[in-house]
Amino acid sequence: MLPQFAYIRPRTEREALEQLTSPEARIHAGGTDLLGCLRDRVFEADKIVSLGGLDGLEGVRESHDGGLRIGALTSIAAVAENASIRVKFPGLAQAAEAVASPQLRNQGTLGGNLCQRPRCWYFRGDFHCAKKGGDRCFALAGENRYHAIFGGDPCHIIHPSDTAPMLLALRASVRIVGPDGDRIVPLDDFFVLPEDDLYRENTLTRGELAGGPAQERGRHIVGEGLCALPSAGTEACRFTSFGYRPYSRILRHRVVRLMPRAVAASERRH
Amino acid sequence: MSGTAVYPSDVRLPDMLYGAILRSPHAHARVRSVDTHVAERMPGVRAVISSDTPGTDIPWQPESDGPASKLFDPVCRYEGEAVAAAVAETPYQAWDAVRAIQVGYEVLPFVSDEQQARETADLARDPSVYERGDVGQGFAEADLVLERDFRVDYMLHTPLETHGCVARWTGDKLTVWESTQGVYNVQRQLAGALGLSMSHVRVIGHYVGGGFGSKLAAGKYSIIAALLAKRTGRPVKLFLTREEDLLCTGNRPGGTMHLKVGVRKDGTLTALEFQALGSGGAYSPWGTGLWDWQIRDLYRCANVRTHGESVYINAGEERPMRAPGHPQGSWALEQMMDEVAVRLDLDPVEVRLKNLTDVSQARGGMPYTSTGLEECLREGVAAFGWHEARRRSPDDGPIVRGVGMGSCVWIAGAGGPPSTAIVKYFSDGSVNLNTGASDIGTGTKTVMAMVVAEELGVPLDRIQIEHADTGTTEFATASGGSKTVPTESPAVRAAAMECRDQLLELAAEDLEVPASELGLEGSEVFVLSDPSTRLEVHQISGFRRRGTLIGVGYRGPNPEGKAVCPFGAQFCEVAVDTRTGEVEILRFFGAHDSGRVMSRLSYDNQVCGGITMGIGFGMMERRVLDSQQTGKMVNRAWHEYKIPTALDVPADMKSLPIELEDTECNTTGAKGLGEPVTIPTAAALANAVHHAIGIRVTETPINPTRLLELLADKTTRRT
Numbered sequence: 001m002l003p004q005f006a007y008i009r010p011r012t013e014r015e016a017l018e019q020l021t022s023p024e025a026r027i028h029a030g031g032t033d034l035l036g037c038l039r040d041r042v043f044e045a046d047k048i049v050s051l052g053g054l055d056g057l058e059g060v061r062e063s064h065d066g067g068l069r070i071g072a073l074t075s076i077a078a079v080a081e082n083a084s085i086r087v088k089f090p091g092l093a094q095a096a097e098a099v100a101s102p103q104l105r106n107q108g109t110l111g112g113n114l115c116q117r118p119r120c121w122y123f124r125g126d127f128h129c130a131k132k133g134g135d136r137c138f139a140l141a142g143e144n145r146y147h148a149i150f151g152g153d154p155c156h157i158i159h160p161s162d163t164a165p166m167l168l169a170l171r172a173s174v175r176i177v178g179p180d181g182d183r184i185v186p187l188d189d190f191f192v193l194p195e196d197d198l199y200r201e202n203t204l205t206r207g208e209l210a211g212g213p214a215q216e217r218g219r220h221i222v223g224e225g226l227c228a229l230p231s232a233g234t235e236a237c238r239f240t241s242f243g244y245r246p247y248s249r250i251l252r253h254r255v256v257r258l259m260p261r262a263v264a265a266s267e268r269r270h
Numbered sequence: 271m272s273g274t275a276v277y278p279s280d281v282r283l284p285d286m287l288y289g290a291i292l293r294s295p296h297a298h299a300r301v302r303s304v305d306t307h308v309a310e311r312m313p314g315v316r317a318v319i320s321s322d323t324p325g326t327d328i329p330w331q332p333e334s335d336g337p338a339s340k341l342f343d344p345v346c347r348y349e350g351e352a353v354a355a356a357v358a359e360t361p362y363q364a365w366d367a368v369r370a371i372q373v374g375y376e377v378l379p380f381v382s383d384e385q386q387a388r389e390t391a392d393l394a395r396d397p398s399v400y401e402r403g404d405v406g407q408g409f410a411e412a413d414l415v416l417e418r419d420f421r422v423d424y425m426l427h428t429p430l431e432t433h434g435c436v437a438r439w440t441g442d443k444l445t446v447w448e449s450t451q452g453v454y455n456v457q458r459q460l461a462g463a464l465g466l467s468m469s470h471v472r473v474i475g476h477y478v479g480g481g482f483g484s485k486l487a488a489g490k491y492s493i494i495a496a497l498l499a500k501r502t503g504r505p506v507k508l509f510l511t512r513e514e515d516l517l518c519t520g521n522r523p524g525g526t527m528h529l530k531v532g533v534r535k536d537g538t539l540t541a542l543e544f545q546a547l548g549s550g551g552a553y554s555p556w557g558t559g560l561w562d563w564q565i566r567d568l569y570r571c572a573n574v575r576t577h578g579e580s581v582y583i584n585a586g587e588e589r590p591m592r593a594p595g596h597p598q599g600s601w602a603l604e605q606m607m608d609e610v611a612v613r614l615d616l617d618p619v620e621v622r623l624k625n626l627t628d629v630s631q632a633r634g635g636m637p638y639t640s641t642g643l644e645e646c647l648r649e650g651v652a653a654f655g656w657h658e659a660r661r662r663s664p665d666d667g668p669i670v671r672g673v674g675m676g677s678c679v680w681i682a683g684a685g686g687p688p689s690t691a692i693v694k695y696f697s698d699g700s701v702n703l704n705t706g707a708s709d710i711g712t713g714t715k716t717v718m719a720m721v722v723a724e725e726l727g728v729p730l731d732r733i734q735i736e737h738a739d740t741g742t743t744e745f746a747t748a749s750g751g752s753k754t755v756p757t758e759s760p761a762v763r764a765a766a767m768e769c770r771d772q773l774l775e776l777a778a779e780d781l782e783v784p785a786s787e788l789g790l791e792g793s794e795v796f797v798l799s800d801p802s803t804r805l806e807v808h809q810i811s812g813f814r815r816r817g818t819l820i821g822v823g824y825r826g827p828n829p830e831g832k833a834v835c836p837f838g839a840q841f842c843e844v845a846v847d848t849r850t851g852e853v854e855i856l857r858f859f860g861a862h863d864s865g866r867v868m869s870r871l872s873y874d875n876q877v878c879g880g881i882t883m884g885i886g887f888g889m890m891e892r893r894v895l896d897s898q899q900t901g902k903m904v905n906r907a908w909h910e911y912k913i914p915t916a917l918d919v920p921a922d923m924k925s926l927p928i929e930l931e932d933t934e935c936n937t938t939g940a941k942g943l944g945e946p947v948t949i950p951t952a953a954a955l956a957n958a959v960h961h962a963i964g965i966r967v968t969e970t971p972i973n974p975t976r977l978l979e980l981l982a983d984k985t986t987r988r989t
Contacts, residue, residue, distance in 0.1 A: 001365040040907075101915070121894075121904040126295055142896050143904050145975060 002038050009050040017179055019049045020208070027051060029073055030108040032100075033116040040124050042117055042132075057111075060084060072111030077102070079110050079163070095166040110163060114174070114190070118201055119160040120147065131155050131198055155194035159201065164191070178208040277477045278449040279509050281436045287316055289498050289508035290364035291491065292354040292371050293518070294346035297380035297584040297901025301344050304354055305372040312370060314363035317501040319494070320354035320371070328463045328493060336553040337582065341463075341493055346375075347552035348584050349902045350518035352490045357498040357506055380584040382897035384525050384549050384557075387581035395555055400566060400576045402631065408541025408573030412532030416609055417543075420602040421969040423892035424524035426516055427591055428913055431479020433519045434509030437495040444496055445472045445741075448488070449509075451481040451710050452748020457740045459488040464496060472741035481710050482883075483590035484520035486748045516906045520589025521893060522597070523548045523557050523580075524970075529565070529602040532573075537616050537624040539571040544602070546578045550588035555580055557588070560595025560681060564603045564949070566632035568679045569625035584901050585893075590750060592880070593680060593945035597887055597952055601970065604676035604953030608960060618957065619647055619656060622677055622839075630833040639832045640932040640941075642863025643677060646839040650675075650861030653926050654841040660961070668849050671856070672962025676950030677839040683864070683942025684834030684935065685757030689825035690744035693722060693765040695773065697814050699793035699807040700732040703765075706746030707758045708738040712944050713872025714754050718762045720869060721938060725766035727792040752836065752942025755868055757825055760937040764823030772819045776812035777805055826937070834935040836946045838862035840881065844958040851977035853959060855885065857922035858951075865932045865941035877925035877947045884951020886914045889971045 007028075010016040019025060024046040028034055037043055051057060057073040060082045068084060079085060080096035099105050099113065120129075120139060128134035139147045139156040147156040164187070172187045190202050294301075306318040319326055321342035328341040339345075342352060356367035387393040409415055435448035444466065448456050453473040461468045478485060495508040510519065525548025532541035544565045546558040557580025565576055611618040626644055630636045651657065659673040694702040703722055709715045719733045736743050746758065770790055777795040778785040781803065789798050795810070797803040807813065828834060841859040846852070860877040867873050890912045894905045905911040932939050952970060960966050965980045 001362045036909075119909070121910050122896075124909075125904055125906065126902065127896075127900070127904075138896065138899060142899050143894050 002035070003044055005038075005045045006047045007050065008047060009053040011053045013054060013177060016049060016051065016054060017177065017208075019047065021179070022047055025049050027115075029112040030075065032104050032108040033112060036124075037117055042124060070110055073109050075106055076100075076108045076110060076113060076163070077105040080105065089166075089170060092163065092166045092170065095163045098162045113161050113163050114167070114187075115202060115204065116160065118157045120157040123157055129155075131157060131194070153195055155198055157194060159191065176204060176208055178205070275477045277431055277479050278435060278447040278475060279431050279479070281447045281507070283436065283438060283505040283507075286436070286505045286507055287357045287359060287498070287502055288361040288364045289355055289357045289491075289495055289506050290361065290368045291352050291494060291508070291510075291514070292356070292368045292373070293514065294349060294351045294353055294375070295902070296346060296375055296377050297349045297382070297895075298378040299346045299375040300378060301342075301346065301353055301373060302376050303372075303374035305374075306354065308372070309356055309367040309370040312358075312363065312367050314359035315367045316357050316359070316504070317498055318354065318356045318367060318371065319497060319501065326497065330490065331553065332462070334553065334555070336550075336555045336587075339553065341490060345378075347582075348518070348586050350514065350586060351552075352494065355494045355498060355508075357502055380901035382583055382585060382895045382901050384547050384581050384583065387549060387583050388547060388579060393582045395557070395580045395582075398558070398578045398580070400562060400632070401574070403541075403571075403573030405541045405543050405573045405575045408571075409530070409532040409543075411534070412540045413535045414610070414613060415530065415532050416606060416613065417528065417530035418602075418606060418609070418966075418968060420527040420529065420605070422524045422527070422598045422601050422887075423970045424585075425522040425591065425887050425891045426893055426911060427480075427482045427484035427520050427522075427589070428516065428908070428911070429478075429480030429482060429484065432510045432512060432515040433485065433489050433491060434507070435492050435495050436505060436507045437492075437499040438505035439496075439499050439503070442466075443470045443472070444499075445474065446492060446496065447474050448492060449478050449481075449485060450475040450488075450748075451478060451483075451485045451708050451750055452487070452746075453708065453738050453740050454706060454745055455486060455748050456488040456492060460492055460496060463488075463493045468740075472739070474741070475708050475738045478708060478710050481750075482592045483594065483750055485710075486590060486750050489519065512908065513906045516911055517903055518586045520591065521551065521586055522591035522594070522887070523550050523554075523588045524893075525549060525558060525598075527561065527598070527602045529606050531606045531610060533610050533614070535614060537610060537614055537621040539569055539625050541573040542571050542576075542603075543574075544576040544599070546576075546598075547581070548579075548598070549581050549583045549585070551585045552582055552587055554588035556590075556594065557581060558595070558598075561599040563596060563632065563681050564599040564678065567630055567681070568603065568677065569607075569622070570627035570631070571625065574631075585895060586903070592883060593752075593949050596678065596680065596945070596949045597884065600676060600678055600949050600953050601888075601956070604950055605956055605960075605966065605968070607676075608674065608953075608957040609966065612960075617657075617660070618675055619651055622647055630835065633833050636831060636833045639829060639834050639934040640863070640865065640930045641835070641837055642928040642930045643679070643837040643839070645928045645930065646837055646861040646863050647677065649926060649928060650839045650841055650859060653861070653924075654859040656841060659843055669845050669847050670962045671843060671845050672958045672960070673841065673843045674954050674957025674959070674961050675839060675841040676954040676957060678837065678946050678949035680752060680836045680942060680946035680949065682751040682753055683756065683836040683946065684828050685751075685753035685755070685825070685942065686828045687757075687825040689746055689757050689761040691718075691758065691761040691765040691823045692744060693726075693762070693769045693821040693823070695726070695769040695819040695821065697808050697810075697817060699728060700734070701726065701728050701769075702734045702736065703762065704736045704743050705758055705762060706738060706740070706743040707754055708746075708749040710749045710754075712749070712754065712876060713869055714749065714758065716872055717755055717868040718758060721759050721762045722766045725763055726770055727790055752945040755940045756834070756865075756936050756938070756942055759868065759940060761823045761825040763937050764826075765821040766823070768821030768823060769819045770821075772821065773807065773810070773813065776816070776819075777810050779812055780810055781805060828936070829934045832934060834932075834941060836862065836864040836941045836943060838864075838946045838950065840884075840950045840954045842951075842954050842958050844955065844962060846959055846962040846977070848963060848981060851974035851981060853889065853955075853972060853974075853977065855920045855955070857920050857924075858885075859924050859926065860947055861926040861928055862943065862947060863928040863930055863941075864943040864946070865930065865935060866939035867927045867929050868938070868940050870927070873927055873943060874925040876943050878919075878923050880944065880947025881923060881951050882914050882919050884948045885919055885955065886912075887948070887970060888952025888955040889973060890914060890918070892971055
């Protein structure tokens with residue numbers, strides 16, 4: 001059952017940022033992971049800040065240099081179906097298509113897909129594990145079939161996003177809006193590994209928001225929205241996805257050839 | 271589909287409260303203290319009960335021969351055992367209250383592993399042993415002896431509608447709307463637990479959103495809801511959450527098996543020896559129950575020995591699950607039959623055909639009323655295109671195709687007495703059918719209406735059905751064992767025939783012709799020798815005076831000295847990606863002999879549903895316990911406990927009914943269907959994978975992780 005919380009739907013980005021500064025405020029985009037986390041008591045919330053009232057965070061736009069700008073509130077289904085994405089970055093469309101079920105793809109957003117809490121049955125379940133402030137990672141000696149096989153200390157959790165590996169391969173960047181202005185972060189630097197900070201998974205800090213209105217910076221960064229994709233194709237990428245979807249782990253420090261079989265499997269399934 | 275069905279979980283009554291159950295977070299613990307003071311004073315909370323509450327000292331499952339326990343037992347033997355319960359104005363308040371209950375637990379050592387339980391006093395039951403012929407002699411006569419270990423994982427029922435009920439008292443009478451397969455079972459258990467006359471307990475279960483065997487009886491939630499409703503004087507709704515449902519409402523037991531097969535060069539079996547070790551969890555003695563039935567009964571073999579050990583572990587208890595025990599044994603037997611074929615260079619279907627029998631050997635050689643296994647195999651082979659698919663030249667790419675098959679017999683499926691049905695025939699020719707049976711989504715109501723229609727010529731839309739209500743409908747056993755159609759349909763037919771006879775007697779008075787010379791066609795009675803002489807049913811004067819005719823039908827006995835069993839064979843084609851270990855199921859085919867096809871639509875639906883569930887058992891589903899650290903279950907949500915969805919099963923899934931006439935089994939000629947259709951599915955998949963890549967997967971589920979390991983082993987061995 002859900003805890004009690006206030007629900008706020010700001011009309012402006014400034015107002016949203018103000019609301020997000022309070023200690024137990026949580027962002028509501030599609031809500032598909034938020035509701036599960038609240039129900040499973042992964043975290044508490046006293047205030048839910050909806051992004052639904054903000055303009056300009058949804059949709060896919062082509063930039064002048066051939067890249068794409070994808071708004072944080074663009075639904076996963078829209079990413080999978082978007083004609084430009086299917087033509088220019090078919091791998092991303094296929095990755096989006098691999099997410100969960102049709103209902104979740106319709107409701108879930110690309111921003112939420114990147115910012116969701118990671119999945120581990122100990123973390124999500126009734127176990128007081130290290131990531132929740134406990135004294136150990138249960139996966140280490142426990143049921144760890146679907147856990148990280150590289151790195152790990154002090155937590156062997158994995159990131160569940162299907163779109164993140166492909167966006168990383170495409171060298172996408174994220175635009176982060178905060179009280180002190182905004183910054184552009186390559187997706188590679190967006191994710192935080194457990195060994196760097198056990199209690200977070202990305203560089204967003206309190207009061208920050210991924211996504212926002214257009215602002216052009218640099219060759220690959222074409223502005224508006226959450227993800228900016230370069231126009232060039234990529235022959236190598238800096239991640240791999242191990243095992244069976246939706247379990248994947250981002251390897252920051254390795255250069256691994258993108259496994260085409262993952263794409264083949266995804267093609268066959270759909 | 272109208273969306274108007276009101277399931278028990280949809281029931282909302284005025285003034286209704288909501289209940290929630292506090293469950294043990296430990297796999298094994300003694301409850302030292304329960305402090306409910308804070309919870310009781312929380313907003314909206316109307317009652318909190320625990321073992322300290324008077325009237326809760328109720329034995330749980332007193333009819334079982336498993337360990338004795340109570341409603342709120344001081345010892346929790348698995349994670350999820352009920353410790354206390356609260357009821358409040360909203361479900362949220364009830365859950366807040368449950369969380370505020372302070373329990374002092376003494377955590378005890380737990381056992382998750384069957385082997386460990388086997389070596390622990392009090393946890394191992396006496397083995398169940400079966401023997402016929404001389405196994406030693408049989409193996410001595412064999413040209414080839416093969417043996418192998420197998421393992422199957424624990425599988426959960428996962429009904430869409432979770433377990434639960436709504437309970438309401440009117441004075442000293444209790445009415446319960448329960449999501450159940452058997453209203454009379456729930457009535458008897460509730461009356462026993464609460465010390466009530468059965469006449470004071472009414473259980474209604476018009477719809478049930480899936481049960482698969484896990485809703486054959488009442489749950490603790492049924493008793494708790496009744497107690498909470500009694501204490502508050504208001505109706506109480508208590509439905510479990512999805513997590514609770516996965517944690518503690520039943521499972522298909524898993525465990526290990528060893529099967530040894532002796533066979534002659536031509537594929538004839540000479541001996542079968544089977545050992546099994548499994549667990550029904552903390553309370554059910556049915557660990558390896560019926561695991562050996564396929565081995566004992568499916569193929570002709572004079573020398574058979576089976577040995578089944580069941581142990582208790584600190585985990586949720588078994589409840590019967592769609593063909594209890596059969597898919598487990600089939601996983602071993604059908605794979606060994608496949609291996610026999612491979613080793614002797616025979617076709618797997620030929621090996622089955624070599625070992626057909628028309629008597630039930632496990633019943634001392636009792637003949638079957640009908641056995642369509644041979645037709646299932648031969649017609650299945652032709653319709654599936656088995657030989658063409660087997661002969662196709664091997665693929666040289668990384669994705670390899672293979673085809674496999676398996677066959678089965680289901681122990682039950684005969685049905686039998688008791689059953690009573692009432693047909694009430696109105697003077698306008700419409701009918702009310704009254705039967706106590708639950709329709710668990712298998713089309714029971716449709717089939718029963720069709721039987722009435724066949725007998726009385728009444729169109730289906732003029733038949734109204736009352737069912738599954740202990741207050742207003744007749745006694746029926748729970749809908750399980752694939753026996754509802756063969757049990758109920760003959761009783762319904764008998765009731766309809768009685769109406770028909772009465773009607774013709776009354777018409778005979780008007781037409782002045784003996785009743786034996788009259789026939790009934792639609793809403794008209796006619797003279798057999800002169801069909802133009804007709805009388806509309808509503809014109810029969812005696813009928814109009816009486817208003818209604820009542821026909822009461824009973825289920826007669828099954829044929830003496832004969833076994834009534836359904837048979838089947840399933841075939842499938844898979845594509846294995848040798849780089850990722852992914853298995854795509856290209857097509858599935860089920861050829862089943864269940865006697866007369868009562869309704870083709872619901873028949874095919876059963877076949878496809880059974881295959882889907884078998885795919886889950888074979889490829890996806892496994893309960894995971896944190897067996898090294900806490901004994902707690904880790905995959906208690908559908909995100910982690912994956913069941914097949916429409917995307918996981920092949921679009922090309924076909925059902926071929928092998929419709930043999932069986933005039934002996936009962937008066938409608940139907941045998942059970944719902945369970946045999948899931949028995950050989952997983953083994954057929956494993957055989958197809960073996961055909962594709964030459965790897966025998968002996969442990970469920972066949973998933974990419976396991977296959978990649980096995981593929982890597984194979985590569986290593988080769989190099």
